Amino acid sequence: MRLSLTPSTDAADYPFVHRIRTRFSETDAMGIVHHSAYAPYLEESRAALLRHAGRPYDQVREEGVDFSVLELYVRYRQPLRFDELVDVNVVVGAVTRTTFQVAYLLQVDGDTRSTAVTVHGAVDPTGRPTRMPAWLADVARVQTPPA
Amino acid sequence: MRLSLTPSTDAADYPFVHRIRTRFSETDAMGIVHHSAYAPYLEESRAALLRHAGRPYDQVREEGVDFSVLELYVRYRQPLRFDELVDVNVVVGAVTRTTFQVAYLLQVDGDTRSTAVTVHGAVDPTGRPTRMPAWLADVARVQTPPA
Amino acid sequence: MRLSLTPSTDAADYPFVHRIRTRFSETDAMGIVHHSAYAPYLEESRAALLRHAGRPYDQVREEGVDFSVLELYVRYRQPLRFDELVDVNVVVGAVTRTTFQVAYLLQVDGDTRSTAVTVHGAVDPTGRPTRMPAWLADVARVQTPPA
Amino acid sequence: MRLSLTPSTDAADYPFVHRIRTRFSETDAMGIVHHSAYAPYLEESRAALLRHAGRPYDQVREEGVDFSVLELYVRYRQPLRFDELVDVNVVVGAVTRTTFQVAYLLQVDGDTRSTAVTVHGAVDPTGRPTRMPAWLADVARVQTPPA
Numbered sequence: 057m058r059l060s061l062t063p064s065t066d067a068a069d070y071p072f073v074h075r076i077r078t079r080f081s082e083t084d085a086m087g088i089v090h091h092s093a094y095a096p097y098l099e100e101s102r103a104a105l106l107r108h109a110g111r112p113y114d115q116v117r118e119e120g121v122d123f124s125v126l127e128l129y130v131r132y133r134q135p136l137r138f139d140e141l142v143d144v145n146v147v148v149g150a151v152t153r154t155t156f157q158v159a160y161l162l163q164v165d166g167d168t169r170s171t172a173v174t175v176h177g178a179v180d181p182t183g184r185p186t187r188m189p190a191w192l193a194d195v196a197r198v199q200t201p202p203a
Numbered sequence: 204m205r206l207s208l209t210p211s212t213d214a215a216d217y218p219f220v221h222r223i224r225t226r227f228s229e230t231d232a233m234g235i236v237h238h239s240a241y242a243p244y245l246e247e248s249r250a251a252l253l254r255h256a257g258r259p260y261d262q263v264r265e266e267g268v269d270f271s272v273l274e275l276y277v278r279y280r281q282p283l284r285f286d287e288l289v290d291v292n293v294v295v296g297a298v299t300r301t302t303f304q305v306a307y308l309l310q311v312d313g314d315t316r317s318t319a320v321t322v323h324g325a326v327d328p329t330g331r332p333t334r335m336p337a338w339l340a341d342v343a344r345v346q347t348p349p350a
Numbered sequence: 351m352r353l354s355l356t357p358s359t360d361a362a363d364y365p366f367v368h369r370i371r372t373r374f375s376e377t378d379a380m381g382i383v384h385h386s387a388y389a390p391y392l393e394e395s396r397a398a399l400l401r402h403a404g405r406p407y408d409q410v411r412e413e414g415v416d417f418s419v420l421e422l423y424v425r426y427r428q429p430l431r432f433d434e435l436v437d438v439n440v441v442v443g444a445v446t447r448t449t450f451q452v453a454y455l456l457q458v459d460g461d462t463r464s465t466a467v468t469v470h471g472a473v474d475p476t477g478r479p480t481r482m483p484a485w486l487a488d489v490a491r492v493q494t495p496p497a
Numbered sequence: 498m499r500l501s502l503t504p505s506t507d508a509a510d511y512p513f514v515h516r517i518r519t520r521f522s523e524t525d526a527m528g529i530v531h532h533s534a535y536a537p538y539l540e541e542s543r544a545a546l547l548r549h550a551g552r553p554y555d556q557v558r559e560e561g562v563d564f565s566v567l568e569l570y571v572r573y574r575q576p577l578r579f580d581e582l583v584d585v586n587v588v589v590g591a592v593t594r595t596t597f598q599v600a601y602l603l604q605v606d607g608d609t610r611s612t613a614v615t616v617h618g619a620v621d622p623t624g625r626p627t628r629m630p631a632w633l634a635d636v637a638r639v640q641t642p643p644a
Binding site: 077079080081082095096099100103107112113114137138139 | 371373374375376389390393394397401406407408431432433
């Protein structure tokens, strides 16, 4: 298990936030957003962060790098419901030469619903591990909020 | 609209059937299987038919042909619920030089829940239209049940 | 088949538009957005239309009415790709005492990718057909653009 | 983080196995099964285990108990591809008065692709925590393989 980040529940610890509205198709027969719907929320928020950092993911992929998901951890604290506006707070951390981690805090109106961590590796178009782009460390740095 | 097949509600009109158990993740807050979950059921059933006909879809794709979906029509007659075993009855028809259609009848214990039709075109790996493989007509013929 | 609307490919024929960014999780191994991802786009756009019309869908549901999907038709003209911004143009039509239809035009930068129609019925929380709310006709009227 | 189980990569450590064929709709533009598709595989396998143990999940739900997902951890070791048959090995462990955990080993032809753990709590139909059914401990016991 490479996962080492512990996501804060204070939104001030996250330099980037992306807002997502839950879809009815993502709910389940318990009346809440199904737990499998969160991974796409996290992924959409990572893509938004990269776009914000001037590194849109489709361009990254055209340059021959994919960020594969090595590990996923989600803690479901309070359920999400249909039509809620979710603030997905994002911070990049634990950057090594081959991997990086992302921590997430999902809130609705400041109310914590979930925290999560993903671990990523850089792979080439054939799926083989490759060097992490140098700019990734910059993305993590830029995103670090002032103390 | 190329769609021309009218799906029968008599399972005897379908030469092939594939059984799928609904997943909890496919339900929605109305307590039934969400309508977007049906397209993957149809697709899984087409793949099962091709496999049964000796033309597994991953092999078809390796030979440079993809069957793109041009049109999709689903009629939701009675809802599907969690953990139900769905018999997806399948018949190929309306084969032309560039397209073919598939009709579907979804039943649970002989009880009709849904009918559907998909229209497909053959495309090469870059997504451009290509000639329909000759064997596709055979698949349609083989599947025609005896009168 | 109740489906009777023919979706225009002219965005000017649609009084409402809702923008959606495609997700990486919605792509498939052909490198395009999977055809099953469109139904949630249509549904999200219907929800946006109802919200815009002052009838948010969660409030509609609390008042005891669900709009079940009776029929779905999608025509896939040109594929959608990851990270594209899709303008989902929406118009309500063919309102009867028990059903209504919605037509859709999906464009990216004015380029038509798909058209679609859904047919809906009003049901109560137990799934039984119920009277269409009177305001639905108003929503359709309000949405009709000036000739 | 309640997560405490460490999934073994030896299938012999798992008393129950459920086989799933991957769907084309679950693949992504990297040509592999998208990481968000695994949670439904795990859920389907849990449902299969409960059915095997004589406690089908829809019946459990009718008795007023839902097993909410509190935490999810997935480690993606080698990708899954379209049309592969995945053996999802399952073992229940760490049963407390209010929670239990499930460990998973996903293999294709004996080749390890992924390991995972989920943490569950018992909730009533309104989503509030409730007592774990007594038979859950039996399910865990029955499932423990002989040393």
